[in-house]
Amino acid sequence: MDYFDFNMEIPADGADAMQLNIAGEGGAAQRTPASRLRIRRMTVFSAETAATSPMSSSITSRPTLSSSPPTRSTSTSTATASSPPPATPSTASSHPRPPPDDGSTQTMPVPEPSDVLNVVVHAIYHIPVAQFMPPFETVSAAFDALVGYGASVQQLAAPGSPLYILVLSQAPLRPIDAYALAAHYDLIALATPISAHLLAYTLSSVTDELAARIGPIYLKRLFFLHHGRTEALKALLLRPPQGHEPMRDCDVIQQQRLTRAWALASAHLVWDARPNISINMLQAPLLQLERELSCALCKQALRDRVSVLVREWASIKVTI
Incomplete structure (x- = not known):
């Protein structure tokens, strides 16, 4: 993608609409509404393209406005646009005159590379951009460019938007960088699903530079997510299987063996516990305790307790 073509009408907006003086028959001045004004095709070149493009010599700083006066019924009368006022030296440099009406394409240079500009334009026009699979560095630079152009990233990266989907697709491979990007621009709706990764x-x-980019609020939320899940796992493992009434083949002493074995297995799990421990890794060492039991009621109590533990662990929050 070397450039973009824009050919859009300027809508009339009350008293602030742009108008041109049209000299009609008899010298009477007429007003052409702004809805008849059109921006001529404007080509936006990236910095890397403008340096090599043959059209870079015709770059100007603003688009050309032209009017389309209405056709008069009298064949002898013609409508011509009144000549613009002469430019003063103070305004000539900041507001150059439009190019001649020769159908040429106006160009405008931008400092961003073409891949970054591609993401920027797609995001502004809400066009899907994930199919281009840009690297994360390009996505991050596009956010900076959008802010530089005055765009609201909170609106452009709203849930379901192309920019939201693009950043979310980067989370499996670059989770901490994607989280830092969302946190830096205070995009809580985007940082929440990324935190699950x-x-x-x-x-x-986490380095000092990364912590500064994330910020204290989102960094605290990430730490609390890890700490909260670890503490929740400890609390779940503290409850041993429920005992039953003493029997001839399984008295209180036999049931205490199950309680001690549960406590030992739980201690091993908590020692190496991580916030992302899977259900299989959680229940496998606990179900192995059944081999040491001979009481059918104790075995059933162990299976019931592990089943409840798995359901409770699956319900623990996995995002900030």
Whole structure:
């Protein structure tokens, strides 16, 4: 993608609409409404394209406005646009005159590379851009460019938008970077689903630069997510299987063996516990305790307790 073509009408907006003086028959001045004004085709070149493009010599700083006066019924009368006022030296440099009406394409240089500009334009016009699979560095630079152009990233990256989907697609491969990007621009709706990919992330590896980009609020939320899930796992493992009434083949002493075995297995799980521990890794060492039991009621109590533990662990919050 080397450039973009824009050919849009300027809508009339009350008293602020742009108008041109049209000299009609008899010298009477007429007003052409702004709805008849059109912006001629404007080509936007990226910095890397403008340096090599043969059209870079015709670059101007603003689009050309032209009017389409209405056709008069008298064949002898013609409508011509009144000549614009002469430019003063103070305004000639900041407001150059439009190019001649020769059908040429106006160009406008931009400093962003073409891949970054591609993401920017697609985001502004709400066009899907994930199919281009840009690298994360390009996506991050596009956010900076959007802010530089005065666009609201909170609106452009709203849930369901193309920019939202693009950043979310980067989360599996670059979770901490995607989270830092969302946190830097205070995009809570985007940071929340990304945080689910950070359960296996080692928080001690967060650098000072990364922590500064994330900010204290979102960094605290990430730490609390890890800490909260670890503490919840400890609380769930504290409850051993429920005992039953003493029997001839299984008295209180036999049931205490199950309680001690549960406590030992739980201690091993908590020692190596991580916020992203899977259900299989959680229930496998606990179900192995059944091999040491001979009482059918104790075995059933163990299976019931593990089943409840799995359901409770699956219900623990996995996002900030």
